[in-house]
Amino acid sequence: MKKLPKWNEMEEGFITRILSESINKTGTWRTFKPIIDQSRCTKCGWCIVYCPEPCIYYESKKDSKILIDYDFCKGCGICAEECPVKCINMVLEE
Amino acid sequence: MQIIEPLTLSGNLAIAYAVKQLDVDVVAAYPITPQTTMVEKISEYISKGELKANLLLVESEHSAISACLSAAASGARVFTSSSSQGLLLMHEILFITSALRFPVVMAIANRAVSAPINIWNDHGDIMPQRDTGWIQLFVESAQEAYDKVIQAYRIAEDDKVRLPIMINIDGIVLSHTYEPVYPISDSDVASFSPWNLYSPRLDPDNPITIGAFCYPDYYFETRYQSLKALNDSLPIISNVDKEFGELSGRSYGIVSPFKCDDADIILISMGSISMTVRAAVKKLREKGEKVGMLSLKLFRPFPSKELIRYIKNAKAIGIIDRAFSPGAVAGPVFTEVTSALYLSKMDIPSVDFFLGLGGRDVKMEDIKDIFNILKRIVKTGLIERHSYYIGLRG
Ligand code: SF4
Numbered sequence: 001m002k003k004l005p006k007w008n009e010m011e012e013g014f015i016t017r018i019l020s021e022s023i024n025k026t027g028t029w030r031t032f033k034p035i036i037d038q039s040r041c042t043k044c045g046w047c048i049v050y051c052p053e054p055c056i057y058y059e060s061k062k063d064s065k066i067l068i069d070y071d072f073c074k075g076c077g078i079c080a081e082e083c084p085v086k087c088i089n090m091v092l093e094e
Numbered sequence: 095m096q097i098i099e100p101l102t103l104s105g106n107l108a109i110a111y112a113v114k115q116l117d118v119d120v121v122a123a124y125p126i127t128p129q130t131t132m133v134e135k136i137s138e139y140i141s142k143g144e145l146k147a148n149l150l151l152v153e154s155e156h157s158a159i160s161a162c163l164s165a166a167a168s169g170a171r172v173f174t175s176s177s178s179q180g181l182l183l184m185h186e187i188l189f190i191t192s193a194l195r196f197p198v199v200m201a202i203a204n205r206a207v208s209a210p211i212n213i214w215n216d217h218g219d220i221m222p223q224r225d226t227g228w229i230q231l232f233v234e235s236a237q238e239a240y241d242k243v244i245q246a247y248r249i250a251e252d253d254k255v256r257l258p259i260m261i262n263i264d265g266i267v268l269s270h271t272y273e274p275v276y277p278i279s280d281s282d283v284a285s286f287s288p289w290n291l292y293s294p295r296l297d298p299d300n301p302i303t304i305g306a307f308c309y310p311d312y313y314f315e316t317r318y319q320s321l322k323a324l325n326d327s328l329p330i331i332s333n334v335d336k337e338f339g340e341l342s343g344r345s346y347g348i349v350s351p352f353k354c355d356d357a358d359i360i361l362i363s364m365g366s367i368s369m370t371v372r373a374a375v376k377k378l379r380e381k382g383e384k385v386g387m388l389s390l391k392l393f394r395p396f397p398s399k400e401l402i403r404y405i406k407n408a409k410a411i412g413i414i415d416r417a418f419s420p421g422a423v424a425g426p427v428f429t430e431v432t433s434a435l436y437l438s439k440m441d442i443p444s445v446d447f448f449l450g451l452g453g454r455d456v457k458m459e460d461i462k463d464i465f466n467i468l469k470r471i472v473k474t475g476l477i478e479r480h481s482y483y484i485g486l487r488g
Pocket residue numbers: 036040041042043044045046047048066082083084085086087088
């Protein structure tokens with residue numbers, strides 16, 4: 001059996017450094033997939049701020065194309081709700 | 095030390111002044127009587143440019159403490175304050191702050207809890223926070239509140255402590271009463287409580303996860319760590335108080351005994367009411383009565399050993415409780431004191447006195463009545479009741 005650390009062998013404050021969130025691809029949880037209508041997107045960046053993951057990003061610099069990292073998007077729909085021009089559609093996953 | 099003229103400040107303003115001198119980075123608080131003027135003053139300092147801090151206008155106390163916790167997680171020096179219902183709304187996050195070990199400093203203007211609504215002082219708001227893992231200090235004056243805020247950052251940010259601290263000032267009685275407060279200079283504050291940029295903290299170049307999901311195989315150890323840190327903070331709290339005494343001439347101790355050495359009867363109290371008790375002891379001593387008192391300055395971690403040292407020779411002990419713990423064996427302070435006595439194998443008759451709830455005035459006569467009850471116990475050896483409700487009609 002794996003030997004677990006004693007209380008005084010553990011880092012204080014419950015810190016995790018294994019960054020499991022970048023290993024575990026939570027995108028598989030999704031039921032609805034957000035699709036950005038790039039022709040209407042104003043690149044305001046509001047969705048980036050609201051995405052709880054966060055998995056929405058500018059392709060390169062600010063004002064460049066807005067992309068969603070579907071490896072991690074859980075399909076919560078917050079971006080679609082908050083987008084001021086309503087250019088994100090939630091589409092049922094195949 | 096540079097001598098500075100006294101300022102005329104209320105407890106709230108004395109705390110705000112200390113926060114300014116401590117160069118706090120982030121303040122997030124929600125107004126609630128009787129804490130409001132504290133944060134109002136801080137926002138004034140910020141708008142005038144006297145304090146360079148971010149004042150976060152949050153929508154509730156739950157958000158205020160969450161914002162402070164998060165800012166502290168990135169290494170910022172933070173301050174918040176609350177009272178009564180506001181403090182109750184923070185309750186959930188208080189546990190998280192201590193377990194994640196962030197040195198948040200909070201001042202509380204203690205006020206009764208609803209229902210019925212009451213804006214006056216008692217300890218009903220702070221007692222439900224006993225088990226949140228914070229260091230809890232109680233003060234008797236605006237001066238002491240000022241001094242303790244300066245000490246609080248030094249203690250909280252100490253690498254061996256790294257725990258949040260609550261400084262309790264009695265609402266209205268201390269928060270709104272003006273008195274002369276002797277500040278220390280900005281440079282003395284800076285050198286006494288220098289900002290200790292602790293790590294690990296949230297840092298984009300060095301990502302970590304704080305407070306993630308924890309299975310049964312790690313939870314126990316993690317909680318034990320913060321329990322141990324709280325218990326181990328006691329000598330550090332005591333030393334910081336002593337060092338502050340060397341700097342300013344004002345040291346309070348973690349317990350403050352008065353005439354306990356040869357006292358047959360000792361009354362234990364917490365907060366501003368200790369002033370009245372001390373005055374009553376002085377009066378009774380003039381009449382030759384062997385009475386003493388002890389003011390508890392630290393409630394968490396509970397200073398059992400230090401307390402026992404001063405009360406061990408008493409023949410009867412009275413404990414003042416300013417909050418109910420409904421359905422419990424007795425009031426919260428009484429339970430602590432008598433547990434400490436039990437663990438020291440001491441059987442001294444002890445009685446719990448509930449008083450001053452919801453701002454009910456406590457007069458010198460009330461304290462004298464308490465001493466008379468205790469005197470009767472010493473004389474007869476009989477404890478008629480273990481709890482009295484002083485001033486309750488009926
Ligand atoms: S909120 Fe909508 S408009 Fe703004 S960047 Fe995102 S998708 Fe584009």
